[in-house]
Amino acid sequence: MTTPSKINLAEAFSRFDDAWNPRILGDVNAAQVKVAKFRGAFDWHHHETEDELFLVVSGRMRMGFRGRDVDLESGELIIVPAGVEHRPQALSEEAHVLIFEPATTLNTGTEETGRTRRDLERLD
Template sequence: MKKVNLHEKFEKFSDHWSPRIVGELNGQQVKLAKLKGEFIWHSHENEDEMFFIVKGKLKIQFRDKVVELNENEFFIVPRGVEHKPIAEEEVEVMLFEPASTAHTGKEKHVLTNNNQEHL
């Protein structure tokens, strides 16, 4: 059992769109990521995905709307819903999702990272 300091963990990496695993519980993983620019359209067929904004602002684009998230806000993308995260400036985000969640769902892309590092 160890406490986790988010600021310290975020200082350990600088790349974007490459989540790091910082905790696991009940088959779920807690991940930290830095985001900047646009990600790809994707969905997760069997898993919900939670985005919690630690620092910055994130837009999550859907086919019919855009959700804007600010610091200390979170949003749960339901399983099967196609989405595209967009970070105009660097964002620090905490993700909460089942360990089985593929980074870009069924989409294969240069940004796909299904072998995420534990911090």
């Protein structure tokens, strides 16, 4: 059994520069803690069976839903239930976001696009 180590989020975000390419910080049962940089808007998508939690670590983001938007500041989070179509978007030049979701979650939901990421890099 491995002794747990602390994770410094600023250091984790400093280890990569590309946007919309989540990195895995660790596993919590059947879920994963991920970090990603957001720039501009992502694609509209949904997840059939997975809920997602988005926590803004720095910057500002918008979670778009059909019919309304929810703007988030640093230190705020939103939980997107399974089946709800959504589109994350950075409102600042760049937003640093922690994501908590089942390990099976594909970043583009039910659609395969050029932004789909399957084999995510682990930062732990």
